[in-house]
Amino acid sequence: MQNRREFLNLLCRGTILTGLAATTGLLVYRSAQSGNCQLGSSCANCGKSGKCNLPQALLYKETVWQLDPTKCIQCGRCAENCVMTPSAVKVTHVYAMCGYCDLCGGYLKPDTKNISTAAENQLCPTSAIKRKFVEEPFYQYTIDEPLCIGCAKCVKGCGAFGNGSLQLQVRHDRCVNCNECAIARNCPADAFKRVPASKPYLLQGIEAKNEEKG
């Protein structure tokens, strides 16, 4: 037999517990509807991302960040703003567009008098572009990716004086695919966008056309 005080205590506890349960349920329901993750962390660092069905998690699984070379203005911020060191953005060489020139605007500093592999003639601050003689008068240029910091100096030179065969791209073997890309946030040209993970690169030129056809 409960007395009146015990009955009131039980009633209050029951009401509070019911209210808490209802509030929690409502919050969970709303978060599922709005797609906000209550964990407050990046999908990249979340162990549940494989099972999570939140919209942002689905987006994370199905898309990746990429840089549109047609919008890129070679400002150099890719080298400075990426959470990775060195940046996950690297230069990519579209060989089908390259002229294989001796005088290469992407390799040599403008107005270089002596065309050679001497450090003082090279545009790249880390010497990440390698140049090899093929046959007169052609030279092949390859990228030493671990050395590339994504500064875009070569991209600017190639675009200004050559065919534009050097293009910046987010390399997905390095990119951690942050929900909010630090470079995208600071890109003045709005050149970063999410692209399907099945087609993660946005190269321009003949190779890109071939890819579209294929």
Add this chain to the structure above:
Amino acid sequence: MIKDTLYRYLLPAFIVLAIGVLAWWLIYNPVKTFKSSVPGMDERKTGAVAVQKVNIGETFTFFKTCDDIPGTRLPRFRGTDFDNVSKENTRLIDSWGKQGPKILWKIPLGEGHAAPAVYDGRVYLLDYNETKKQDLLRCFSLATGEELWQRGYTVRLKRNHGLSRTIPAVTDKYVVTIGPRCQVMCADRLKGDLLWGLDLATEYSTEVPFWYTGQCPLVDNDTAIIATGGKSLMIAVDCKTGKKVWETPNPQNWKMSHSSVMPMVFKAKKMYVYCAVGGMCGISAQGSDQGKLLWSTSVFSPSVIAPSPVILDNGLIYMTAGYGAGGVVIQIKESGGGFTAELKEKYKPNEGLASEQQTPVYYNGYIFGILPKDAGGLREQFACYKASDTRKPLMISGKTTRFGLGPYILADNKFFILNDDGEMTIAKYSTSTFQVLDKAKILDGQDSWGPIAITGGYLLMRDSKTMVCIDVRAK
């Protein structure tokens, strides 16, 4: 007890460890895997390049003949007056019309940027046939596009941003060409008979420029004027006999550029102005001192020079180049019969008028040109500057109307401007506003860089592989 243990074991161990760390710190080289970037790492071949023996003018094929169209003349690079301005009275169209451009004929060409010269109804073009591996001087009928004859020679070339890139110089009697590997050929204008050939690489040790020869020959008083570089700076050759008339020494070993020789008259003295890889010079073109170096300067010496000197008034010369070179204005001065060159203006491509490939048009005190890709916000825009101030643009085409490396010509108070992809814009001549009258995509190809020719209402243009002739006469 603890103190003894500390002194006996731990302290010596710590000292040994410290010495070890110090030794490691001194020995460790964090950049031992780095390699110095020094010349030669590209395995560039050194020494003399094997020179192919070329039998200039060895082949000839005759097809047919055609009637003259008197007065249709654009006989050389930049036309009769070296200014790329047509002064003919023929009224030209303002728009392409509902039917689009009226294409009279179209012919396939070898890959390149070589452009035609026109003389009295005949079109002359130095083409390269990749199948035959021949430089071919081809003569066509302007009216029909039918090929009349071709004179050529075998020379091996590899694709290198196009193969052909020069314009013949045509006179009443002669056609003079310079091929991609610096072979000069002179032929009879009407019949195509070979008169003489000259291989600059073997005769003058001329170094073939990057991406092959771009210099267009000049014929002045039946004398071919060629800037050779190598053993000589410039030579004059009699078109009739092929004999050398004069030769200018080249003590500074300047090299041939893609720029062409432009005549200039200053203080009643005619001279040939040339911008070599190494510097600019003026060479006497008349009198007893023909071929004498009158002045030279190295204030402007980029490693690649495609545009030609623009001769302004009062001894001023405007010169520009791409690859970050920008532009300069040179003042020629005369004192006691001698000439000197002084730098009046020099700036980067984003600070004033510059051009990477085409030579700007100077007309009525104004200079028109398309700015290069490294010109900042004005990149690839068509712009007008007063000749007295090449830093401040008076007119720009606007950021939504950009062109590439394509050519432009002024005719009937209109500019015909071609972009890289074969789209031709007709713009009204103005020094203050850019007004597009019409535009049309004419060619589907790429790299439409060969200069445009307009004469007698015929417009000739090309992309990398096709040349078309369009009727641009106004009704």
